Amino acid sequence: xxxxxxxxxxxxxxxxxxxxxxxxxxxxxxxxxxxxxxxxxxxxxxxxxxxxxxxxxxxxxxxxxxxxxxxxxxxxxxxxxxxxxxxxxxxxxxxxxxxxxxxxxxxxxxxxxxxxxxxxxxxxxxxxxxxxxxxxxxxxxxxxxxxxxxxxxxxxxxxxxxxxxxxxxxxxxxxxxxxxxxxxxxxxxxxxxxxxxxxxxxxxxxxxxxxxxxxx
Numbered sequence: 558x559x560x561x562x563x564x565x566x567x568x569x570x571x572x573x574x575x576x577x578x579x580x581x582x583x584x585x586x587x588x589x590x591x592x593x594x595x596x597x598x599x600x601x602x603x604x605x606x607x608x609x610x611x612x613x614x615x616x617x618x619x620x621x622x623x624x625x626x627x628x629x630x631x632x633x634x635x636x637x638x639x640x641x642x643x644x645x646x647x648x649x650x651x652x653x654x655x656x657x658x659x660x661x662x663x664x665x666x667x668x669x670x671x672x673x674x675x676x677x678x679x680x681x682x683x684x685x686x687x688x689x690x691x692x693x694x695x696x697x698x699x700x701x702x703x704x705x706x707x708x709x710x711x712x713x714x715x716x717x718x719x720x721x722x723x724x725x726x727x728x729x730x731x732x733x734x735x736x737x738x739x740x741x742x743x744x745x746x747x748x749x750x751x752x753x754x755x756x757x758x759x760x761x762x763x764x765x766x767x768x769x770x771x772x773x
Contacts, residue, residue, distance in 0.1 A: 568594045630746045631684075634753040638685050639671035641756045644763045646671075646692035651770045659698055660691040660722065661705040662712040667694035672704060674715055675735045682742030685752050689735050691719070 562575045567584040568591035578585045579592060581599070586592045624630070647669075650657040658665045660672060672693025675683050683689040698705035698712070708714025713721060720728030 566591055568598075624750065625746055627744060627746055627749065630749040630753075631744070634685070634749045634756075637753045637756050637760075639690075641760045641763065642671040642687065642690050643669050643692060644760065644767060645687070648763060648766055648770075650692075651767070657692055659694040660718040661693055661698045661702075661708065661715040663718070663721075664694055664697075668696055669693070670695035670699045672699045672715070674704070674706070674719070674732075675738075676704065680735075680738060681744075682740060683735060683738055686735075686738075688731055691715075691722075 563572050564575050564578055564585045565572050566578065566587040568586055569588075571587055573587055575585075578587050580586075581592075581595060584595055584599070586595045647657050656665045657669070659667055670693055671690050673684070674689050674691070677684040680689075693699045693704075693715075698715075702709070702712075704715055705712060706715045708717060716732060719731055722728070723731065
């Protein structure tokens with residue numbers, strides 16, 4: 558005895574005998590209306606698939622371009638380095654039971670930034686040097702006073718701040734070190750990326766250490 562095979566329309570879900578249906582690949586359809594809808598659905602699926610592949614290709618191309626673009630590498634690494642230096646500085650203070658304060662104005666509880674003693678524009682070879690970077694308030698000293706190097710009537714300034722924090726001998730050594738490092742550094746993308754990866758690893762340990770202290 559022959560058993561009639563029934564199939565379901567891929568569009569309207571109606572069940573009919575297979576001989577009453579039409580087929581496109583693995584999809585069945587029961588009428589011209591459903592056939593049109595199915596064709597549009599399959600076309601959209603094909604376009605979406607193509608778009609996903611194209612998006613992946615574009616992302617891969619963009620990544621390859623960025624990884625070989627020195628400016629892009631510096632921008633990414635600067636963000637990471639500056640963020641980690643702020644955390645390192647906070648830990649330095651907290652581990653000594655001192656409230657973190659700005660290197661140049663000595664104020665506490667400020668909008669912290671990684672302040673460069675020698676700017677990246679004048680001495681770019683020191684841009685990722687920890688000896689050249691300390692905790693500084695962002696809006697007032699770092700941005701408003703361009704680093705506040707020499708101070709004013711209300712602040713000691715970056716130079717004296719280094720001496721006050723580390724003592725005259727060590728402070729002067731740090732200042733001489735930064736001042737004398739005037740050689741031109743020709744960075745490579747690989748070097749800058751390696752620095753970023755190094756500081757991302759340091760950040761994990763820093764987060765663990767900072768978690769031991771009260772929230773700051």
